[in-house]
Amino acid sequence: MKVVMIHGQNHKGSTYNIGRQIAEKIVGSGVGDKITGSEVAEKIAGSGNIVEFFLPRDLNHFCIGCYKCIEDVTACPFFEEKNRIMSEVESADILIFTSPTYCLRESGPMKSFLDLTFNYWMSHRPRQCMFSKKAIVISTCAGSGANKTVKAISEALFYWGVPYIVKYGIGVQAMSWDGISDKKKQKIDKDTTRIARKVLAKKNVRVGGKTRVLFALMRMMQKANFGSGEADRKYWEEQGWLDKKRPWG
Template identity: 65%
Template sequence: MKIVLIHGQNHKGSTYHIGRMIAEKISGGENPVEFFLPRDLNHFCTGCYACVEEVEKCPFYEEKNRIMAEVETADVLIFTTPTYALRESAPMKSFIDLTFNYWMSHRPRKCMFSKKAVVVSTAAGTGAKKAVKYVANVLFYWGVPHVWTYGISVQAMNWNGVKEKKKRKIEKQTARIADNVVKKTAKAGLKTKAVFMLMRMLQKADLASGEPDKAYWEKNGWLGKDRPWR
């Protein structure tokens, strides 16, 4: 089982450790593929819309594609982001902005509809649950049918400062999440299918984001009888 971790931070703090903990429980110790933001993608979306015309025209395509090529071949995605100002980190938000053409409203990838994902965030205080909710919602619009979230206040500034009682609680909770990820069969549900079909209607009626996106849908056969799920 291939796991790709995308960390919304360069440092290896509480969020990083919990993400790795879940990955190890899912894979049984096999090393995942990891990316760190902003180290591996240190750019903001400029709003140039080049990627809407042609994906390769994005000025940051090569760096972005190095990550997304691994994402597309993964079985499980794990996104980790510390909670900053009650939300996901700026590097994570920037990554989301740079991959907006993966959304169902634009050019969703067929492979996303058979993946599973986990989103992790920690905070010294509050806000972690809001941070994971946003990232999980993004993954839903990518087409990922099963997304688990884990947002927790660790009441510490770093992993070494987290109390042992809290770590035992995290250990138990992440074990349950990992077990669910392993057991769950990745299959698009009614909500995913309903949103996809709505986007299909908009594409057919020329009410979506333009001819290049519609051509992409036509090429995949989605304006006909084909669908991206099994």
């Protein structure tokens, strides 16, 4: 069981701590005891691991709109740093995204990361592995906006093809993890246990109708040569998606 975390902040505040609690409950502690199945067996065997990336520490760039990635993904000026993150993302069983709410949305570094991975979107070159992944998206705010943040990040993951996304936005009325009241921390503890259990218990992740419709539209676009160019079309062709093959089982 491999959990990959993308943090939209360098610091370890409320949002980080909530994300980390969930990750540890998934890979390490006893919250899955009541769940049967191979994932739990793995967890009990202690074979899970957590890989973390912090933004901007691990990807300190903005998309410059050069569109070089459209021709050749390796031609992005930031490919090396981006690829270090995305190869871990691609091999993850569970993805956890965390971002504090800044001005009712995700943090700037998280938005920048989503921009820099736009060629993973279904309108360009979605990766087959994404269509069977589970993801958890977390945000905290002082008063309001966490749900909007979580929605914005989840939307990008939907466009990557991720079929199962659990959203958790919470107002903490605090500027740091230490500033959160004990009562609120007890609620967070219960919520993180519930989310870890729910995600572990989810088997047979299936692509939903909305993804299928969007994929069909993107396929029509590629077939009609209305996409972003020959390189994207060739990619779809190579995957067999312009014929009968689909990225889900």
